[in-house]
Amino acid sequence: MKALKIAGGLVGAVAVVLVLALAFGLPASVVTAAIQDRVERDTGYRLSIAGSASISLWPSLHATLTDITLLDPKDRDGNNRLTVAKLQADMALSGLWSGRPDIAEVIVDKPTLYLPLLRERLRDNAPRNRAPAKSDAAPSIRIERVTIKDGAVILSNPRDRVENRIDGIGATASLGGDGRIKLTGTARASDRLVSFEVNSTAPGMPIDRQTLPVEFKLEMADAFRGVLAGRADLRLNGPLVMINGLSGTLGGGDF
Numbered sequence: 001m002k003a004l005k006i007a008g009g010l011v012g013a014v015a016v017v018l019v020l021a022l023a024f025g026l027p028a029s030v031v032t033a034a035i036q037d038r039v040e041r042d043t044g045y046r047l048s049i050a051g052s053a054s055i056s057l058w059p060s061l062h063a064t065l066t067d068i069t070l071l072d073p074k075d076r077d078g079n080n081r082l083t084v085a086k087l088q089a090d091m092a093l094s095g096l097w098s099g100r101p102d103i104a105e106v107i108v109d110k111p112t113l114y115l116p117l118l119r120e121r122l123r124d125n126a127p128r129n130r131a132p133a134k135s136d137a138a139p140s141i142r143i144e145r146v147t148i149k150d151g152a153v154i155l156s157n158p159r160d161r162v163e164n165r166i167d168g169i170g171a172t173a174s175l176g177g178d179g180r181i182k183l184t185g186t187a188r189a190s191d192r193l194v195s196f197e198v199n200s201t202a203p204g205m206p207i208d209r210q211t212l213p214v215e216f217k218l219e220m221a222d223a224f225r226g227v228l229a230g231r232a233d234l235r236l237n238g239p240l241v242m243i244n245g246l247s248g249t250l251g252g253g254d255f
Contacts, residue, residue: 032065039070046073051086060104061091079156085110102142109149117157117164146173148185165189175202195219211235216248226251 032053039047051066064086071081086109091102151169156162171185183198197217203210211233218228230248234241248255 035065044073045070062088064088079114079116079158081114083112083114084108102144105145105147106143107147107149108151111148111151113151113153115153115155117155117162142175144175147171151187189220192223193221208236211244224250230255 032049036047036049039045048069048071049065049067050069052064053066054064056062065084065088066086068084068087069081070083075081086107088107088109090104090107092104148169148171151171153166153169155164166187166189168188169185170187171183173181173183175181179202181198181200181202184196186193186195188194195218199215200212203212212235213231214234215231216229219226220228228248228250230246232246233244235244236242
């Protein structure tokens with residue numbers, strides 16, 4: 001869960017800096033350095049951009065970063081990292097004129113999340129996040145849609161030569177005008193196709209220690225019959241996620 005929060009922080013930090021770059025016409029090299037500095041300051045993770053950074057103004061405000069790696073600087077084995085082939089952000093020109101620089105869509109192409117399959121976690125090795133100074137507070141930016149293309153999650157234990165994969169992740173998260181979040185997508189786990197849908201309400205910031213009601217649907221071919229549908233209350237507490245009030249139906253029965 002902590003890795004997913006860090007990935008979300010990456011998208012948010014990149015969106016903030018890209019909007020400022022598009023608004024004030026900063027060179028691509030300055031944008032790259034600003035993104036790296038902000039992500040490391042806000043998350044404690046190191047961001048490297050081995051590819052290119054480009055910005056265009058037509059037909060919409062458009063920025064692209066390629067070959068991105070986000071990793072824990074204290075992880076010597078590199079088992080806890082996120083790589084992204086291409087990250088693209090789009091914003092309508094009218095957003096700058098109206099004074100509301102909202103991101104219409106962020107497209108994350110070929111993201112791969114590497115996580116260790118280890119139960120032992122040393123608290124002292126966890127990176128300590130530093131709160132940004134008040135003068136560096138991020139402007140309020142609305143991201144209407146996030147699209148993930150051909151993603152993967154790799155859970156491995158190199159010591160025991162064990163690796164589990166979830167491949168072919170394609171998902172879209174959209175934010176409605178009423179603050180409702182809808183996440184839909186498909187993936188492949190152990191050669192089985194999985195489709196999912198999650199609905200919730202956008203929480204205020206910061207999200208830690210808030211209770212988030214979630215409704216979900218899950219269908220996994222050849223694993224179980226029918227659709228697994230239910231609801232639960234999620235609560236984040238640092239790197240932990242607590243699930244309460246879990247209930248639902250599978251096929252025609254309750255669980």
